[in-house]
Amino acid sequence: MSESSIRLAVDIGGTFTDLVLHLGDRFVSTKVLTTHDAPERGVLEGTRQVLDQAGVVPSDLDLVVHGTTLATNALIERKGARTALVTTRGFRDSLEIAYEHRFEQYDIYMERPEPLVARPLRFEVPERIAADGTVLMPLDEAAVEALADRLVSEGVQAVAICFLHSYQNDAHEQRAREIIARRIPPSVIAVSSEVCPEIREYERASTTVANAYVLPVMESYLRRLEQGFKDLGSTAPLLLIMSSGGITTVDTARRFPIRLVESGPAGGAVMALTVAAQNGIDKALSFDMGGTTAKITLIDSLRPQQSRHFEIARAARFVKGSGIPVRIPVIDMVEIGAGGGSIARTDQLGRITVGPDSAGSMPGPAAYGRGGTLPTVTDADLLLGWLDPKGFAGGHIDLLPDASRKAVDETISARIGLDREHSAYGVTELVTETMASAARVHAVENGKDMAGRTMIAFGGAAPLHAARLAQKIGVSRVLIPVGAGVGSAHGFLQAPISYEVVRTRVISLRDYAPDAVAELFEAMRAEAEGVVRIGAPSAELHEERIAYMRYRGQGHEVRVPVPSAAFGRGGATALRLAFEKVYQALYGRTIPRLDVEAVSWTLSLAERRQLPDREDPPAAQPAPTAQGRRALLDPCTGTAVEAQVYARDLLSPGAAVPGPAVITEAETSTLVPSGFVAALNRAGHIVIERTA
Known part of the structure; x- marks a missing residue:
């Protein structure tokens, strides 16, 4: 697809539907409320809006890339x-x-x-x-x-x-x-x-x-969506983002919709990967907080954590085995009910609780004025001065502070005897601590740590909470990408067309036959290429071969990249060494003289996409001029402060913005607390670093 083509990315979330239009040299984006009764209606409404903003017509579209939570919600x-x-x-x-x-x-x-x-x-x-x-x-x-x-x-x-x-x-x-x-x-x-x-x-x-x-x-939804685009006047191909971070054709999505269950969050991880490459970040923590959920992904050496096992609809939060298991290629992440729309309450012991249920887009937070009466994280953010009531969601929604005050007063303050400001602060602290706990557990489960990581924060709510979350988990550097408020949709435009094939063939390394394994991968390559070539007929392709291996007698396997030497003389030895390297990294030891076997084999085939080169840091610039001031509560100190307010599009790369400050843009706002300083880099990303 040519860089000068006009491409549209659409991400349906639990609260907002995000749209990003790429016009070769610029991006145009918008947010609309998700229409849960007929999701395609919100998509088509948002498409009209973003095309009008850009001054183009539907027939100009060359490609539409779509991610949706519809399959997940149905389950x-x-x-x-x-x-x-x-x-x-x-x-x-x-x-x-x-x-x-x-x-x-x-x-x-x-x-x-x-x-x-x-x-x-x-x-x-x-x-x-x-x-x-x-x-x-x-x-x-x-x-x-x-x-x-x-x-x-x-x-x-x-x-x-x-x-x-x-x-x-x-x-x-x-x-x-x-x-x-x-x-x-x-x-x-x-x-x-x-x-x-x-x-x-x-x-x-x-x-x-x-x-x-x-x-x-x-099938019904995709048919209505395709017809809706045709009725608009667009004949652009429609592609779907998968849980693995790749994109595929509508026909494949219709046959295997289960592969779409984490499509939106996967797009966010793809965007974070691109940003990590652009900024030379070897160890990253992708943090995506939208209106309904928060998603956290670990990225090491420019590779997000991958898995072939995922659970849907867990009966107990964070407890493995309590949900519906599915075996699909997926970017491994932890997803929790901690978004802007997460509902706050008090329990019988007088404690504030937040989520996992969300007010969604209807009725939405109390501040939306759409019938919601319970306080949410967005209501708390508004009462603490972190949000501009007139500039929310690109100005499409005017927030109602009086409705937020009433909701917090009646549901929290009156029940536990805490004043309104501290009640709202308690809500934000609790939701941030919930995310911090999830991040710590996720890192430990994957044998990782937080030391030396850079947090890449995006989604409508993440830039408000990122610095405080970083402080809690011991991360000293936060990066807010360009277009952070619609970050997952940006990721859709960067994702490659791809497909993964898996086969179970239990093979002991004692009986390993390189030719037989090579034939297996050739057949898998043919199947994967048959899918990928539909969407990328002439693209250069990247192939990845993985074996899921274990010591004989163990119940589970580890993911082992298959080296090229595994297909020649001494292939069994090469594969065993590759297995022991992975096993040692995960468990700190290997088990000598025990037979090793491969259980399943996967082949991933994707468009070869070149990650961006690292940008040099900009030269220091004079301090920028603030566009105003705002009274707010500093999340890191818990005290009331006067914060400078800056417009992101007026900041110059290299100009330092010390906290407390708020940096505003169309789809989100970035909060820079005391003890942090922010500056734009050459790519336009906001880099926030701890100074104290």
Whole structure:
């Protein structure tokens, strides 16, 4: 795609829908409230606005890149399709048996999340394939035909097919789909050998069911969105951002919508990666705080943390095993209910609590004047003087301080006997501490630390809370990128077209055959390239090969990059050394004389995108002139101060802005507390550093 082309990025969040239009030499952006009843309506409304701002018409668009929380919300809110599961006889209850353990061992009131498919809609058919792919019992086609009639009579809207060991031999799944497709549209049938061709029956079934559950929802939405753009007059291709940080075609998104569950946050991590390269940052902490959630990602050596396991709709916050597991390529991040719209209350012990529920876009925070009566983080920010009531969300929303005062007074101050200002300060302190705790836990779980990291903060609310969060977790440098208020949408425009293929083939290094593994990767390359070339027909491609390996007898694997030497003579030794290097880094030791095996293999294929070169720091400039002053409460000292107010677009690179200060722009504001100093670098990013 030419740099001079006109590209639109759209990110649907829980509160706002962000749009960024790239016109080659400049960006134009806007925010509109998310229309949850019909998300495409907000997208199309925002598209009209941003095109009008830029002075272009819909037919000028060359590309639209889109990220949405629709699949995630359907899973969390249980608003997906009426789904049936078809599985091997004897395995209908694997969704409820799950891991056969309690995620909270001593909690007698512990409740697991209900399966997406209730037991009456889980059906068994006679068939059996062994772990090596041989057929032990042929598929009973007559039973499948009878089942197809029953699925129709039960009013089933989507079907998930998951047979035992189909990752080794998919013949039975494919034949069952052919039979059921005579009565059920094939577009709403998901088979596990395509959705998640990996070992581990429960996770494979869970992923396939989740994919089927959102198939009709996403297909209907994407169809309405495509038609909406056509009605506007645009014929631009529509691409979707995936949880892995790559983008893919609409057709692929329709088949595997489960790969879109973390699409918006993944775009933010891509943007943070680009900013890290531009500023020579080797160790970064990506911090994205929007209206509904906050997302934290670790980036080391210009690579975000990657994973193939993700949990949706956890019943217990931060507790692994309490959600719906899906195995998809995903940028590993921690996501918590701590956004601008997170609702504040007091509990029975007189303590302030914040989130995880959000006021969203309707009714929204009390300050929005749309019917909300409960205080939120945005209401607290407004009462502390951190927000301009007339300049919020690019001036599209006038905030109502009186409504915020009433909400805080009635819900918090009157109940615990704390004055209004300290009640609001308590809300902001608690939400920041929640984010700090999540960041610490996430770092420890990944064997990382916070020392020496630079925080890259974006999203509508992050620049207000970033400095205080940095102080809490021991980070001394914060960077607020250009376009921070719509950061994830900017990331969409920087993401490559990509696709990942996975195969389970358990291979001991004692029996390792380089030629067989090379043939496996060649087949995976062909499948991935078939998808990528649809969106990038002539682009240079970058390939990454990964093996998930373990010591024999262990229950889980570590992610090991496959070296090129693994395909030649001595390949087993090269692969073992690569495994031991990763294992040593994670656990501080290796285990001698123990057999090593690879369980699954993945191949990622992506457009080769050149990261920007590092920018030199600017020369020091005279102190800038403030555009005004504002009384506010300093988050780092807890005292009332007079802060200087600066417009970001009037600052010169290298001009220092000492705290306390507020730097304003269209979609957000940056708070520089006492003990910090801010300055623009050559790329226009705000760099905030601790001085005390």
